[in-house]
Amino acid sequence: MEGSTDVDELETWLCECYDQSVRTAYLILGNRLDAEDAVQEAFLRAWRFRDSLARESSIRPWLYRVVVNTCNSKLRQEIPHRDRRGDDDDLVNVTSIDDLAARVEQSQDVVSALKELPLALRVVVVLRYFADLSEREIAIAIGRQPGTVKSRLNEARKRLAASPALRATPQEQSPTGEEATS
Amino acid sequence: MIDEAVLRRALVGAAGEFKVSSEARERILDVAREGAPEVRAARGPTFLRPQGRTRSILVAAALLLVVGAISWPLLRSERGTSPSASAPRTVHGANVSGTGSSGLTASEKAVVGGLPTPTVSPTGAQSAVTLTNTNALTVNASTSTKIESTGNVDLRIGKGQVEVAFAKLTRMVSSDRGFVVSSQERVGTNSAGKFSYGIMVLEVPQRSFDTLVTQVQKAGHPTSVVTSSSDVTSQYVDLRARINAAEASRQQYLTIMSKATSISDILAVQSQLNNLQSQIEQLQGQLNVLNNATTYGTLTVSLTETGQQHNVTKPKSGFAKAWHDGVSGFISGFEWVVRLAGPALFAILALGAAFVIGRYARRAIRRRRI
Numbered sequence: 019m020e021g022s023t024d025v026d027e028l029e030t031w032l033c034e035c036y037d038q039s040v041r042t043a044y045l046i047l048g049n050r051l052d053a054e055d056a057v058q059e060a061f062l063r064a065w066r067f068r069d070s071l072a073r074e075s076s077i078r079p080w081l082y083r084v085v086v087n088t089c090n091s092k093l094r095q096e097i098p099h100r101d102r103r104g105d106d107d108d109l110v111n112v113t114s115i116d117d118l119a120a121r122v123e124q125s126q127d128v129v130s131a132l133k134e135l136p137l138a139l140r141v142v143v144v145l146r147y148f149a150d151l152s153e154r155e156i157a158i159a160i161g162r163q164p165g166t167v168k169s170r171l172n173e174a175r176k177r178l179a180a181s182p183a184l185r186a187t188p189q190e191q192s193p194t195g196e197e198a199t200s
Numbered sequence: 201m202i203d204e205a206v207l208r209r210a211l212v213g214a215a216g217e218f219k220v221s222s223e224a225r226e227r228i229l230d231v232a233r234e235g236a237p238e239v240r241a242a243r244g245p246t247f248l249r250p251q252g253r254t255r256s257i258l259v260a261a262a263l264l265l266v267v268g269a270i271s272w273p274l275l276r277s278e279r280g281t282s283p284s285a286s287a288p289r290t291v292h293g294a295n296v297s298g299t300g301s302s303g304l305t306a307s308e309k310a311v312v313g314g315l316p317t318p319t320v321s322p323t324g325a326q327s328a329v330t331l332t333n334t335n336a337l338t339v340n341a342s343t344s345t346k347i348e349s350t351g352n353v354d355l356r357i358g359k360g361q362v363e364v365a366f367a368k369l370t371r372m373v374s375s376d377r378g379f380v381v382s383s384q385e386r387v388g389t390n391s392a393g394k395f396s397y398g399i400m401v402l403e404v405p406q407r408s409f410d411t412l413v414t415q416v417q418k419a420g421h422p423t424s425v426v427t428s429s430s431d432v433t434s435q436y437v438d439l440r441a442r443i444n445a446a447e448a449s450r451q452q453y454l455t456i457m458s459k460a461t462s463i464s465d466i467l468a469v470q471s472q473l474n475n476l477q478s479q480i481e482q483l484q485g486q487l488n489v490l491n492n493a494t495t496y497g498t499l500t501v502s503l504t505e506t507g508q509q510h511n512v513t514k515p516k517s518g519f520a521k522a523w524h525d526g527v528s529g530f531i532s533g534f535e536w537v538v539r540l541a542g543p544a545l546f547a548i549l550a551l552g553a554a555f556v557i558g559r560y561a562r563r564a565i566r567r568r569r570i
Contacts, residue, residue, distance in 0.1 A: 028232050032225050040224075041215035054224045061228050128214035147204065148211040172201070179202040184210050 028065045035078060036061070038149055039085050045144040046089045046137075048129050053089075060088040079155040086141055086159055093137060127183030134181070139174035142167055259561050267550045271543075346436045346494045349409055349429035354502045355420030362396040365419050365503050369400055372415045378404030381498065398503040409497040416501055423504075432490060439487045443480060450476045 036057065043053035043060075064084040132140050138160075145151045145159055146167075153171070157164040178184050357365045362385055370380055381401040388395055404412045413427060450473065457469045 025229065025232050029229060032228060036225050036228075037220045040220050044218075045211060045215050050218055054221065058224060058228050058231075062231055065232055125214040125217040128210045132211075132214075143207070144211065147208045148215055175201045175204075175207065178207060181202075184202055184206065 024065070024068070027068070028061065031061060031065070031077065031081060035081050039081065042082070042144055042149045043085055043089050045129065045132055045148055046086070046140060047092065048133050052092060056088045056092050057085060060085040063088070076155070079151060079158040082145060082149060082151065082155075082159040083161070086145075089141075090137065124183070131178060131181035131183045135174055135177060139170050139177065142170045143174045143178070146171055255565060256558075256561065259558065263554045263557065267554070271546065271550070344433075345431060346433045346490070347406070347429050348432050348493050349406065349427060349497045351409070351413055351427035351497070351499050352424065352502070353413065353416050353422060353426075353499065354424035354504065355416070356423055356504050356506050357420040359505050360396070361420075362398045362503050362505065366398060366400060368419045369402065369416060369501060372412060372419070373402045373404055376404045376408035376412050376415075378402055378408065378412065378496070395505050397505070400501045400503070402499045402501065403496040404499065406495065406497050409499070412499060416499065419501075420503065421506075432494060436487070436490055436494075439483055439490065443483045443487065446476055446480045446483065450480065 039057045039060070040050075040053050043056045044050055047053050047056065060081070061084075064081055132143070135143065141160060142156055145156045146153070151159060153164045153167045156167045160167070355365070366383060366385075373380060379402070381403050383398065383400045385396055385398040388397065402412065402416075413425065417425060453469055453473050453476065457466065457473070460466045460469055
């Protein structure tokens, strides 16, 4: 059946990219529940318009493009018009309790430092250094030229260098979730 | 610049602080299975909408179209109503002698129309006459020089002689195959008693204009004689040429029309023919006006009783003339500015609106794009 095949395709996307997308959206939006909402909306939208998605290359940058657009839309239209969701929600399901307080603080500081960046810079930084997209893939994801991506990355790194939270990031800190590095 | 590895570690660490809910993933699948095809509607997805540059070009083109559609007829009408380039070619005569003064509170009787006999009730103590003369010279009806001439003559006449002067002027203009366009007599009072003041507008064939000016001066004591003429041949020739060209085009279209076979062709040709027809009629109207103006000249005669001074326009000289010219120039300049203010204001408003819309559109596009 074609319908089930299509849902299978969505399932494949979810298996491959969902976790990474949620974490990416979290870094862009700064809130876990907003990130889950945005990614759900983005995946459903991409799946509904799957015929329009360019298929000549990997689906990943295109999916990120939908995710980024949805995050942008949320930041413009939805989030400014409602009370901010409690920060408590962000870390309800922490993966471990070792050094919990210190890590939570560290994580919040990094997210705050990201929030200080303009959205255009924040997005390219997250896509490059967290989602591990190449500059060309980021260009596809944000609909700009690779040169623009490169200059934005440089600018973002310059600005982040001034952030105490990132300067203090311990070298030995390792990612906690396997999904985060996948 | 921050080290890439440090940045990578920080981001991975910050993003990995929570577990991703598998329920949310299942929820997405459930929604997809339930199937909600409603979004596949006319509006495309945001990531496939036209890019900013395309949209800007489309918006700019639409704005240009709207501004052009509005301003083109305005410009055309402005061009159509602009004054003709003809300027007075000759001015001669300037004798003024004005004595006394009187306020003209007056009853006024006016006869306006073709060939009226002046109706005058001379009850004033003094009378004054002013002549204004517009003369049109058509040297050769179809091809030669077309000249439009005008003139003003001011006459002083004896007390109670306004009616007599009117009758004399009427006879003169009739003998020259002209006619009286209008005549007015005003009766006023001043410290010296009542007085009369009259104005007569005469039209004569252009060939008799000079004769009439000479004759009119004999009807009283001339205080001012001013005549002017302007060559409108170029306008005339231009109008004729445009009419001929339009006629030729019309003939060609008629030929095409006779060979047209499809309805669409006929309608297209018909539309062109209608345009041409209205153009020809418009030009013909202008030509007729020009013909009339060059066939007859108009002479305005002002009559003032001796010893009375009404608001006769004294020909200025020296500083007075310079002052008068300066004031006139200032007023003309101001009028010119006011005349231009309309289109300029429209253009400024249109540009302002385009700027605001463009800025708004640009901001909206920028907000939409990362």
